[in-house]
Amino acid sequence: MSVHRDTLFEAWQSEYSDLLETGKFVPERPSVPRTIEKLPESGIATVGHIYMPTVLQDDIPSIEEWKDTVDHEYDYEKSVAFDYVEEMLDEDSLDRVTSGAIRFLDTCIPNGLTELRTIGLGVTGLNQVFREANVEYGSSVSYHLAKTLMDFIDGIATNTSHELALERGAFSAWSESRYSNPVENEEWFRNHAHQFPSQHESGYKMRNHGVTAIVGQSQVDIDKTREFS
Known part of the structure; x- marks a missing residue:
């Protein structure tokens, strides 16, 4: 099993250090893991x-x-x-x-x-x-x-x-997306918008x-x- 080093560091910080010491996934003092990442x-x-x-x-x-x-x-x-x-x-x-x-x-x-x-x-x-x-x-x-x-x-x-x-x-981020410029993203736009870029030169809301x-x-x-x- 491969564990990312940042995950190991977070585990140590959140009282899961016994995972590193004993190899056990269940800590001796069970607690709510604080390694759960907040999704963007x-x-x-x-x-x-x-x-x-x-x-x-x-x-x-x-x-x-x-x-x-x-x-x-x-x-x-x-x-x-x-x-x-x-x-x-x-x-x-x-x-x-x-x-x-x-x-x-x-x-x-x-x-x-x-x-x-x-x-x-x-x-x-x-x-x-x-x-x-x-x-x-x-x-x-x-x-x-x-x-x-x-x-x-x-x-x-x-x-x-x-x-x-x-x-x-x-x-709100539409102007930064490929939908705002179909002509420059022709293949992507055809696949994702199911439209012809030439018909939406000013963008596809x-x-x-x-x-x-x-x-x-x-x-x-x-x-x-x-x-x-």
Whole structure:
């Protein structure tokens, strides 16, 4: 095990010196560790999940059954995943849930955290999606399905954050971000804003520096049956 020297010094300062002396992780005089680091704002996000089965069409076929109904052959799994996801998603539900979730999470940001206003919308229920598609969890096809789903969600989430910026104002560090100069950050902007830089030469306002994330499943799921203003 490798421990950073600063961590060891903090451990010694906070009465965890017996960790160094005995190699034990439980001190003889238990106390609340004071080595827990205070996160900078860049490491803080308000997070939540979309439960993916709730934004799918009813009775979707497996991916192999679906391919049998398509009149052409696919050369790449990525292309299969994209077209299959387009078919199996309930786009109206996905748009409503995602945009509502972004607005909801933005209102949950604590006062004072205005520099970045980072939020993290993730997904849960992917294993059930893979079962519906008859795809093995962890396979290359499942990877492409998950990435395609998140691309759809990230596109809606980013657009919603842009709308919020026009309504409520951008995060305070926006002028220092790449969103303020899409032309000079063309590839990054295409990947993150899902827009053409040439259409936003004066900048692309964003309410939140980040909108999607991989988050722990202990968070509350955002179900399609819930409405958000």
